[in-house]
Amino acid sequence: MADITLTAAVVLCVAALAAGWIDAVVGGGGLLLLPALLLGLPADQPPTDALGTNKAVAVTGTSMAAVTYARTGALxxxxxxxxxxxxTCASAGGAAFASAIDKDVLQPLIMVLLLGVAAFVVLRPHFGTVVDERPPSRRRAMAALAVVGVGIAFYDGLVGPGTGTFLVIGLVALLRLDMLAATATAKVVNVGTNLGALAVFTALGSVLWQLAPFMAVFNVLGGWxxxxxxxxxxxGFVRVVLLVVVTALVARLAYDQWWA
Structure with missing residues (x-):
């Protein structure tokens, strides 16, 4: 059982709330939640515990967001x-390989992903705002299955941060969905990737169940x-918030990785 201080638990619950909110609106809540877990858990805690706990928390907020979108007919x-x-299947496969990831490799990888998402948000501010009424071709539909259903899902099980954002980008680019429809669809897909990875992490004993339920309550509220x-x-507003959060996290992770 991890030795988690009360202060760290409170901070992680607040991070779960913010991550649920960001993930529901624009995707990428894991870009906040996983680094928060890596920084908030004891230094000797295996990185797979952060990955598994992240999935146990994220699946709750993502499910709430998916139900909310489904009720509106937005997908x-x-x-x-x-x-x-x-x-779900592809994510479980990725999670099976996650134990091979070292924390010293994971943090720089997350920083690169953070910077990539930030650059995309800045350089493509109108991505997904123009609706294309043409139905996607069979080739595009198959590409979406390969990229979204397999590639991004496998990545979510293996590492995870930014999956929601990558799903939205893939759905807009391949299926020509508008941003709202892509976000709504991404939430349903993300529930599947979270469940697949969570099943594997639970079997490996890599979920901190004494912490996850409390964070999950805040994540559900944020998702709603x-x-x-x-x-x-x-x-639009959340894009600005996401950029601020990404910048702060990159700075914090860089400090923890190289200067702390």
Whole structure:
């Protein structure tokens, strides 16, 4: 059992709330939650415990966001479930390899992903705002299954941060969905990837169950608030917040990795 201080637990619960909100609106809540776990847990804690606990928390907020979107009719449920079924299996496969990842490798990898997401958000501010009414071709649909249902899902099980954002980008680019429909679909797919990885991490004993339920409550609240905000206001404001959070996390992880 991890020796977690009360202060660290409170900070992690607040991070779970913020991550649920960000993930529901624009994706990428793991870019906040996983680094927070890596920084908040004891230094001798295996990185797989952070990965597993992240999945146990994230699946709750993502599920809440998916249900909220589904009730509004903002997504094609049949297509989303088909992608989610494939993604569940691929994510479980990725999680099976996660124990081979060292924390000294994981943190720099997360920093690179953070910078990549930040660059994309800055350089493509209007990505997904123009709706294309043409149905995707069979080739595009198959590419979406390969990239979204297998590639990104495997990555989510293996590492995870940024999966929501990568799913949105893939769905917009390949299926020509608008940002709201892509975000709604991504939530359903992300539930599948979280469940697949969580099953493996639970079997490996890599979930801190004395901490995860408390963080999950805050993550659900954040997911509910974030989904409602996305439906009401769009993702423009949250893009700015995401950039601020990404910048702060890169600075903090760089300090912890090289100068602390």
């Amino acid at each position: 094609d449920v049949r297509r989303a479930l088909r992608l989610a079924a494939l993604a 608030l974030g989904a409602r905000m996305a439906l009401r206001r769009g993702s």
